[in-house]
Amino acid sequence: MKDSRNSLVTAPYLLWSVGFIIIPLIMIIYYAFTGPDGSFTTRNVGDIIYFVNMKALMLSIALSLVSTCMCLLIAYPLALVLTQVVEKNSSLMALIFILPMWMNSLLRTFAWQNILERKGVLNGILVFLGLQPFYIINKPPAIILGMVYDFLPFMVLPIYNSVSEIDKDLINAARDLGAGSFQTLYRVIWPLSLPGVISGITMVFVPSLTTFVISDILGGGKILLIGNIIEQLFTQDSDWNAGAGLSVILMIFIVISMIITAKYDREDG
């Protein structure tokens, strides 16, 4: 382990990551703070104060917060169930959460259109059962559903990993010392699973905040999230400076959410 020449095999990746990770990020910042003629400006980043942009950003934040909370509410009990039902490292986990990815995610999101439509599958079943049909397609709840659907695995897997790593003796000890199920969950399992919860929150919040695909497919093209605005600036308007400006705003939010989660991670982990 002393031969430092051996570490040279990392060099190709190091060059790669500088060329395709670091430099591109610097490019965004460069474009964000320059005008079309290359002179310095803060106008692109300042564009966020326009009503349309601000409204899209606020809607994105609201929807991604709601969908992150819902993912957590669904995923946590699920992870607890999975640790009891599924053997450790069993490929059943892969079967449940990786397999769906082999059906294209755009198609799967698109399939929700069929399910949620006015005369879709779900309303068909509801009417058949004599219940009230409901109409959420092309409205924000449909987008939330799409987010929860697409990103739920990213919440379940880290929580499952951290829960399944908890020493069974700790849980038994808590029980022996007189803790009930709820107390064991709240005082022992929850604190120990917190690193998984936090990494799950980041893994769901960031893609929900920045998506443009889900809002495109389930929002009927009428609901604009901040991701949609950036996407249009780049692909339709070819206004790279303005697009980069709003991307920098997005990056600020991503970094803030990472800092918050990293802080929690240190305090409790």
Next chain:
Amino acid sequence: MKKTVGRLYLTLVLIFLYAPIATLMVLSFNSSKSRAHWGGFTFEWYLGLISNEEIMDAFRTTLILAFLSAFIATVLGTAACTGMQFMRRRYRSIIMGITNIPMLNADIVTGVSLMLLFIAARVSMGFTTVLLSHITFNIPYVILSVMPRYRELNKSTYEAALDLGAGPVYAFFKVVLPDLMGAVLSGFLMSFTMSLDDFIITHFTQGPGFDTLSTKIYSEVKKGINPEIYALSTIMFLAVLILLFFVNYRPHLDKENVKK
């Protein structure tokens, strides 16, 4: 009782996860092109698929892209992990920090940043730019899969090989790599899957006339998706399901051999 509630909950979530997949499978047999109503059972879309050059082209591109990007990412990523074993801790954590950037960053930001890079470098967008981008987001999956395995690895076997006169390269391929193979393979498979399913980064780094299945589907979402795409997706999904089923049964034999 508690176990029943648990299983019921698991079933409900599974229904939620698989409902869209079931819907698409049903639609692939629907003879009515409008997806709103059921027009009867048909194999039409499966037969039409074979002669649909556009879809088959996109399918081929998707597979080639996924294979190449996963393979190159696996080689680069495994090499990177190997080299990092010989580094000081501080440098190693800097590299791991950089590796985390594409994982934690938003796909749209990664896609846009690569697009700006290619524009600035005046590279024309097409297969090459998409391949470079896919390799970039795949390498972290390989590294995050191989690195933990290296930590568990018994380093003395490598040193023993060196003491017995093997060169470092020979020792790596003969002693270290066989132990890493599981992690390397799962990194490859993860990369392959990610590349296959990617839309956002491809969307920003593709050029005109280039299509993967994802970009093809996206361009058809508004005007209505050709049911032949449902047929193709159903075939792909079932193929993987069957593959997983077989892979699932093999480890049982392996495990018995290992547990001596």
